[in-house]
Amino acid sequence: xxxxxxxxxxxxxxxxxxxxxxxxxxxxxxxxxxxxxxxxxxxxxxxxxxxxxxxxxxxxxxxxxxxxxxxxxxxxxxxxxxxxxxxxxxxxxxxxxxxxxxxxxxxxxxxxxxxxxxxxxxxxxxxxxxxxxxxxxxxxxxxxxxxxxxxxxxxxxxxxxxxxxxxxxxxxxxxxxxxxxxxxxxxxxxxxxxxxxxxxxxxxxxxxxxxxxxxxxxxxxxxxxxxxxxxxxxxxxxxxxxxxxxxxxxxxxxxxxxxxxxxxxxxxxxxxxxxxxxxxxxxxxxxxxxxx
Amino acid sequence: xxxxxxxxxxxxxxxxxxxxxxxxxxxxxxxxxxxxxxxxxxxxxxxxxxxxxxxxxxxxxxxxxxxxxxxxxxxxxxxxxxxxxxxxxxxxxxxxxxxxxxxxxxxxxxxxxxxxxxxxxxxxxxxxxxxxxxxxxxxxxxxxxxxxxxxxxxxxxxxxxxxxxxxxxxxxxxxxxxxxxxxxxxxxxxxxxxxxxxxxxxxxxxxxxxxxxxxxxxxxxxxxxxxxxxxxxxxxxxxxxxxxxxxxxxxxxxxxxxxxxxxxxxxxxxxxxxxxxxxxxxx
Numbered sequence: 001x002x003x004x005x006x007x008x009x010x011x012x013x014x015x016x017x018x019x020x021x022x023x024x025x026x027x028x029x030x031x032x033x034x035x036x037x038x039x040x041x042x043x044x045x046x047x048x049x050x051x052x053x054x055x056x057x058x059x060x061x062x063x064x065x066x067x068x069x070x071x072x073x074x075x076x077x078x079x080x081x082x083x084x085x086x087x088x089x090x091x092x093x094x095x096x097x098x099x100x101x102x103x104x105x106x107x108x109x110x111x112x113x114x115x116x117x118x119x120x121x122x123x124x125x126x127x128x129x130x131x132x133x134x135x136x137x138x139x140x141x142x143x144x145x146x147x148x149x150x151x152x153x154x155x156x157x158x159x160x161x162x163x164x165x166x167x168x169x170x171x172x173x174x175x176x177x178x179x180x181x182x183x184x185x186x187x188x189x190x191x192x193x194x195x196x197x198x199x200x201x202x203x204x205x206x207x208x209x210x211x212x213x214x215x216x217x218x219x220x221x222x223x224x225x226x227x228x229x230x231x232x233x234x235x236x237x238x239x240x241x242x243x244x245x246x247x248x249x250x251x252x253x254x255x256x257x258x259x260x261x262x263x264x265x266x267x268x269x270x271x272x273x274x275x276x277x278x279x280x281x282x283x284x285x286x287x288x289x290x291x292x
Numbered sequence: 293x294x295x296x297x298x299x300x301x302x303x304x305x306x307x308x309x310x311x312x313x314x315x316x317x318x319x320x321x322x323x324x325x326x327x328x329x330x331x332x333x334x335x336x337x338x339x340x341x342x343x344x345x346x347x348x349x350x351x352x353x354x355x356x357x358x359x360x361x362x363x364x365x366x367x368x369x370x371x372x373x374x375x376x377x378x379x380x381x382x383x384x385x386x387x388x389x390x391x392x393x394x395x396x397x398x399x400x401x402x403x404x405x406x407x408x409x410x411x412x413x414x415x416x417x418x419x420x421x422x423x424x425x426x427x428x429x430x431x432x433x434x435x436x437x438x439x440x441x442x443x444x445x446x447x448x449x450x451x452x453x454x455x456x457x458x459x460x461x462x463x464x465x466x467x468x469x470x471x472x473x474x475x476x477x478x479x480x481x482x483x484x485x486x487x488x489x490x491x492x493x494x495x496x497x498x499x500x501x502x503x504x505x506x507x508x509x510x511x512x513x514x515x516x517x518x519x520x521x522x523x524x525x526x527x528x529x530x531x532x533x534x535x536x537x538x539x540x541x542x543x544x545x546x547x548x549x550x551x552x553x554x555x556x557x558x559x560x561x562x563x564x565x566x567x568x569x570x571x572x573x574x575x
Contacts, residue, residue, distance in 0.1 A: 010397070017389065018386055018389070018393075019405070021386060029419075029422075029446075030419070096307075104314060107319075108318055111321065111324075117547075117550070118547040118550055121528060121547050123324065128540070133327055136342060222414050228417075233509070247416065247418040260426070267416075
């Protein structure tokens with residue numbers, strides 16, 4: 001598009017509200033967070049002193065922080081693994097001719113569309129210790145009584161399972177969309193070469209899916225790592241902090257212990273971990289955003 | 293039996309297995325949804341039957357009626373509607389102009405800014421919630437719907453800019469160039485050419501923003517403590533934790549009602565879903 005010099009002011013005028021809001025709502029808070037992490041500000045009084053790196057030093061020695069970091073990796077790794085397994089699996093199955101395929105597809109998407117609070121309410125009812133349907137089925141058919149959310153490690157296993165249920169449709173959707181774009185000629189060529197079903201999958205389908213799988217893994221890893229709502233509403237981090245991840249620790253430090261400085265330090269530390277994932281995503285997929 | 297017939301039989305056998313596996317997984321996945329609706333229609337005495345009945349023996353709408361008349365649910369619903377609508381309008385207005393500028397003008401920092409929108413879209417809100425809370429509290433906006441809308445703009449705007457930019461890039465620049473040769477002004481060609489062309493993108497972007505705001509939990513949890521201005525996500529949790537005797541069928545009725553607007557939105561979004569949800573996922 002050829003530009004006329006006098007248009008420059010219009011382009012700047014149109015983008016300026018966005019830039020202003022970005023500055024106020026993202027850049028300034030990020031800087032503020034970083035500054036807070038070097039202070040001892042109290043959440044209510046908003047008073048505090050500069051304490052240097054004391055917050056970071058005490059975090060590294062804090063067993064709560066270390067366990068939150070480990071829980072964060074266990075939660076992210078666990079739920080991501082099963083999301084990929086079910087998401088890719090169901091996408092491959094539904095790529096075949098299945099009865100009522102459109103209905104099956106829409107039904108599979110539902111968990112992803114539900115608000116997290118609804119997911120939490122439904123699962124807490126299903127797992128209710130007295131009248132939950134799943135609790136009943138487990139005890140009547142399986143003969144075991146499980147305290148789904150009140151025990152270690154049951155609580156972590158339960159939230160990983162619910163996270164899988166809620167988020168695998170994202171993987172399913174992305175992989176399904178990619179599968180539909182694989183040219184049929186590739187399969188015909190492979191068939192002519194005498195390739196069986198298994199070899200058609202490994203030599204044709206899988207190489208075509210590698211890109212989308214890598215992108216989805218990174219994107220979901222980023223989102224799962226920062227998940228707050230599901231974990232907080234499901235367990236509140238309990239029992240005995242066994243499901244407390246970094247976002248929950250940040251929230252509790254800031255609004256439970258009223259220690260903004262400590263919370264900000266934990267948040268910045270968490271962001272540092274996430275930056276690794278984010279830069280991987282940027283290197284691979286951010287570039288094509290520039291081709292505008 | 294001929295070789296061809298036996299291999300056809302084998303194929304139809306594996307097709308049957310595949311169908312059974314697939315539909316078992318689909319029905320298993322949908323069970324919680326089915327259970328939500330079924331529970332919301334069960335009269336109280338049926339709720340605690342063991343074994344539980346799959347379908348309500350005597351379906352009733354009493355929980356929906358009581359939810360709307362005896363609980364703060366309508367107020368939560370209204371607050372969510374106000375916040376989500378206000379957020380969507382503000383974000384859409386700002387982001388439409390912003391995305392137009394990003395795709396039709398050339399100036400230093402343009403690409404950097406576009407990249408920054410992607411970065412902020414992935415940013416965890418627990419990092420932003422601390423300073424935003426302190427700042428809003430300073431301005432006495434912490435416990436208000438206006439304050440909540442401001443925080444929702446912080447995640448809605450990057451998302452909208454990113455989506456709208458990708459829609460507007462696909463509109464050929466020749467189109468508005470042609471309009472301008474015909475004598476239209478920049479703004480005139482924007483309104484007459486870009487907006488109608490980008491309309492599907494504008495609609496789906498606003499639906500995505502509305503849904504994100506409708507579902508948002510953390511900012512509402514931190515900012516809002518007055519019951520009369522609570523939104524649905526925190527309000528429903530209040531109903532769960534504050535009652536001495538949890539009324540599950542009422543909570544399930546509320547869950548159904550909270551989900552219905554989303555289902556309506558998503559039926560409009562079906563086509564854009566793969567692009568919108570998988571933004572940046574191109575393989």
